[in-house]
Amino acid sequence: MPELRKDPIVDRWVIIAQERGKRPADFASPTVNSQAGFCPFCLGNESKTPQEILALRPNGSGPNESGWSLRVVPNKYPALTIEGGIDRVGEGMYDKMNGIGAHEVIIEGSCHEVALEELPERAVQETLWAFQQRIIDLKRDPRFRYILVFKNHGEAAGATLEHTHSQLVALPIVPELVLEELDGARRHYEYKERCIYCDIIAQERGDGRRVVMENHDFIAVCPYAPRFPFETWILPKYHSAHFEHDSTEALAGAANILKDVLLKLRMVCNQPPYNFVLHNSTVQSKHSAYFHWHIEIMPKLTKLAGFEAGTGFHINPVSPEEAADILRACTVHP
DSSP: OOEEEEOTTTOOEEEEOTTTOOOGGGGSSOOOOOTTSOOTTSTTOGGGSOOOSEEEOTTOOOTTSSOOSEEEEEOSSOSSBSSSOOOOEEETTEEEEEOBOEEEEEEOOSOTTOOGGGSOHHHHHHHHHHHHHHHHHHTTOTTOSEEEEEEEESGGGTOSOOSOEEEEEEESSOOHHHHHHHHHHHHHHHHHSSOHHHHHHHHHHHHOTTEEEEOSSEEEEOOSSOSSTTOEEEEESSOOSOGGGOOHHHHHHHHHHHHHHHHHHHHHTTSOOEEEEEEOOOTTOOOTTTOOOEEEEEEOOSOOOHHHHHHOOOOOSSOHHHHHHHHHHOOOOO
């Protein structure tokens, strides 16, 4: 069973998942299925994945059969396991618990060659809907404290399969990075009685230099202090702490801007590998007044080296103003 272990110096938790690791040589060259090779996410290969949790089937086909446009399945090689109790224990001065959680894969489309940003806007909206449905379901489990949705696109971003997909991990703890965001947002609210993300949106719309694009309900900006070149955040322009509570109309707006931003990055940065993460409020829902859900898109255009690893500082060779200007000028629709 995986374990969660806590670093006693910086209070950082790590997952020890020996079942996912092999011998040292196995880390040297991770393989990505080529378009000519076998892919367990393609139509007709449903038996090669665990039993589906959720699916959209326009033609009314049966579960775990072909005919789907979107599928959600448990990860075949999960970082955390759904069965068992947390069992927090001390080991001398150290703390650990069982690696309990959920690890799921959202297969965003049935066509192997089509990336998320190339899917019809309706399909991107359905992907966001699937995120919502899985968060709503997993929040019912009292063992879970935080649910993260993320996407790895491209080998350099951690993807081990080409077929477009994203992932969801439900955790029995709130990650330190999320706690830092929550604490910063809380401090701002206690001082000014306003959401810091709402304040950022107002300032960026007034300034304009770091705005990539916006529609009726959403805005995409290159953040003021980006860690990575062309890092872009997507935020609702209305205050919302819980992604899973947003309406169908809101999802349509989110899908529209997510697709266009990813297309812009694809054109400007020559189809870069990228990660995106959905930062949402915690399962306990204590932060509604001051937290604001958002998507952070991080192209993998530079490598982290010793300075970054040793200090936590990021060196970004592209200013957010320049990045936003380039992305804003990129036209993705004729």
